[in-house]
Amino acid sequence: MKKKQGGLKKLYNLHAWVGFQLSLVMFVVLATGTIATLSNEIDWLLFPELRSSPKPIDANSAMRAEDWVSIYQSVTTAYPDSKIVSMNKLDSDYLTFRVVIENDELVNRFVQVDRWTYEVKGDIPRLTVQRFFRDFHRYLFMPAFPGLLIVGPLSIVLILSMYTGIKTTRNWRKALWRLRLHQGPRILLSDLHKLLGLWGLWFTALMAITGAWYFYEFVRAVVDVRIEPASPVISYNIDKAPSASELLNVSEFSEIVTLAQSAHKDWEITSFFNSTSPTRAIQLRGVSNANPVIRNRAHRVFFDPQTHDIVESWSPDTITTQAYINEYADPLHFGDFGGFWLKIIWFVFGIALTAMSLTGVLMTWKRTKSNALTRAQKFTLPIFVLSSVAFIFWAMRFS
DSSP states (O other): OHHHHHHHHHHHHHHHHHHHHTHHHHHHHHHHHHHHHTHHHHHHHHOGGGBOOOOOTTOOSSOOHHHHHHHHHHHHHHSTTSEEEEEEOOSSTTBOEEEEEEOGGGTTEEEEEOTTTOOEEEEEESOOHHHHHHHHHHHTTSOHHHHHHHHTTHHHHHHHHHHHHHHHOOSHHHHTTOOOSSSOHHHHHHHHHHHHHHHTHHHHHHHHHHHHHHHHHHHHHHTTOOSSOOOOBOOOOTTTOOOTTOOOOHHHHHHHHHHHHTTSSSEEEEEEEOOSSTTBOEEEEEEETTOSSSOTTSEEEEEOTTTOOEEEEEOTTTSOHHHHHHTTHHHHHHTTTSOHHHHHHHHHHHHHHHHHHHHHHHHHHHHHOOOSOOHHHHHHHHHHHHHHHHHHHHHHTTO
């Protein structure tokens, strides 16, 4: 019994130590990830151009080839001498379509097109709330190296905290419902910490597992063994090859998107990427209507920019098992596969997980009565200095 109690004491000390020493960087990553969950909706509030008109009663739930052609035609009419670089359907029906074009007056801006009327609503800066918090959460504004090298291992810390928390929580059935409000702040913090942790256990596990997967993906990329297959390289006749700035007219685009629609069974095209060089394929991405959880790029079709013939296509049935699993990471991590109310659930549990970081720190602080930063906390401060410096260069890309 003494040996068991000693083991639990060590686990509790490890749980408190990890949560307290890494509290600064963990709190920032958890808080920014939580806000990132609803960042498109925050942008919807800030930018009228992002607000699509109400969905018609008789409208199809999935984009059709003719919808793509109508949007393409609206943009080419509004900007007749500008090449369309990419077109993306955002994750909700109330958000307008996002288009990037080559235009000196619209450098670092998105053109937004109404999802249902095909009207060009205007343009917005590329530095949106969504972009800010996604990059802050994932990279701390740094390049992938060292940004992901700092953020990625926090998923392992989250797994360790979850395991030690479960092992050291006694009477968890009581803790699920207990919140003592009148027995002092330390008891209240302890009850709140356990209550949030137990009810949010599934969410913490999901964030830890998907976060660990991102770190695994990054490590493979560092050793140049990528999970995602490489896009096809186009061979071309140098005398007949199109230039990178050559425009696709509406008729050519209609031909491409119609052919792409028939390349996979029961799928919806969600994005279009034009060729940026003679050796880079025109690419259309999408998702199966039968699987809403998978990322909206799991299906792809590649076109020769010169002949407009299909040169390659991918689907979950043709990619590797790891590449297939990889397509589930983003939807599960951010909850953007089930509409607005599912995002709200992810946001609420994200707040709870962030609050656990704060309550854990306060509990440890009240126990140790330490007002000074510990040595480990001081070692994390340079991370925020690096992040602040990196932010300057990151923001310059959008200026």
